[in-house]
Amino acid sequence: MTSSLLAAVLAGFGTGLSLIVAIGAQNAFVLRQGARGHAVLAVVAICAVSDAVLIALGVAGVGAVVTAWPAALTAVGLAGGAFLLAYGFLAARRVLRPDPSAALTAAGPDATSARRVVLTCLAMTWLNPHVYLDTVLLLGSLASDRGDLRWAFGIGAALASLTWFFALGFGARLLSGILSRPKAWRVLDGLVAATMLAMGGMLLAGA
Numbered sequence: 001m002t003s004s005l006l007a008a009v010l011a012g013f014g015t016g017l018s019l020i021v022a023i024g025a026q027n028a029f030v031l032r033q034g035a036r037g038h039a040v041l042a043v044v045a046i047c048a049v050s051d052a053v054l055i056a057l058g059v060a061g062v063g064a065v066v067t068a069w070p071a072a073l074t075a076v077g078l079a080g081g082a083f084l085l086a087y088g089f090l091a092a093r094r095v096l097r098p099d100p101s102a103a104l105t106a107a108g109p110d111a112t113s114a115r116r117v118v119l120t121c122l123a124m125t126w127l128n129p130h131v132y133l134d135t136v137l138l139l140g141s142l143a144s145d146r147g148d149l150r151w152a153f154g155i156g157a158a159l160a161s162l163t164w165f166f167a168l169g170f171g172a173r174l175l176s177g178i179l180s181r182p183k184a185w186r187v188l189d190g191l192v193a194a195t196m197l198a199m200g201g202m203l204l205a206g207a
Contacts (some may be wrong), residue, residue, distance in 0.1 A: 004149060005149060005152050008146050008149035008150075008152035008153045008156065009152050009153070009155060009156035009159075010156060011146075011153055011156060012139075012143070012152065012153035012154060012155065012156025012157040012158075012159075012160070013156035013157065013159055013160045013163075014156075014160070015139065015142060015153075015156075015157060015160075016051075016055070016139065016156065016157030016158070016159075016160030016161055017160040017163070017164060019134045019138070019139070020051075020134075020160065020161055020164050021164060024128075024130070024195065024199060025084050025087075025124055025128060025195055025196055025199045025200075026047060026124050026125060026128065026131070027168060028191065028192045028195040028196065029043070029087075029120070029121065029124050029192070030043055030044070030047060030165055030168050030169050030172075031168055031169075031172050031188075031192075032172075032188060032189075032192055033117060033121075033169065033172075034168060034169040034170060034171070034172030034173060035172040035173070035175050035188065037173060038113065038114070038117055039113075039114045039117040039118060040169045040170060040172075041169075042114070042117070042118050042121070043117065043118075043121045043165075043169055044165045044166055044168075044169040044170070046118065046121045046122060046125060047121065047125060047161070047165045048158075048161050048162040048165045048166070050122075050125045050126065050131075051131075051135055051157075051158060051161035051162075051165075052158040052161065052162070054131060054132065054135035054136050055135045055136075055139055055140075055143075055154050055157050055158050055161070056154060056158075057135075057136050057140070058135055058136040058137065058138075058139050058140020058141075058143065058154070059139075059140055059143045059144075059150050059151055059153070059154035060140075061140070061144070062136055062140070078204065079127050081199075081200045081201070081202075081204035082200070082204070083123055083124075083127050083200070084124075084128075084196045084197070084199050084200030085196070085197060085200035085201070085204070086200075087120070087124075087196050087200075088192070088193050088194075088195075088196030088197035088200055089193075089197070091189045091190075091192040091193035091196060092189075092190075092193040092197070094186070094189045094193075095186050095189045095190050095193060128199075135157075139153075139154070139157050143157075
């Protein structure tokens, strides 16, 4: 690998990581699922693959098409905002009405629960217009400045997404000792509720 190619990959990795590590609806969801140990691999895969697809679209120049159709982002913002508000209210209800059996257990989720987690993760990812702004538009435009090395930049950004979600999803299991108490889940759900409600409100206001 030449020095210029490696530099492009590392630049994409650093840029992608700086955009993705900020607290947001998607990260809060991955953290909660990772801590519970429910469908973690599926959640991590959906988030990482979705980011890779969107980054590839941005590098390919789809960002210009997206900016030409602002109504599409408005529609996504309205749907995403409503979804995040609904999820935030559910998390807030768990805080106000905690389930005494909500602590971590060794039992895995049933198939219905896993399907629900997958569908929620897909909605959390694809109904968030900020994902399109960060990946398709911002990373896409930064990659275009790299010329022939734009795909190396995109690969670096996609690797950053994979690294982050893998670390967040599976690293959350390190909290299992703390989260073995239901009260700890109230704190985590409080964080999730605050994040989802704030993000949902901003999406609806911005739409």
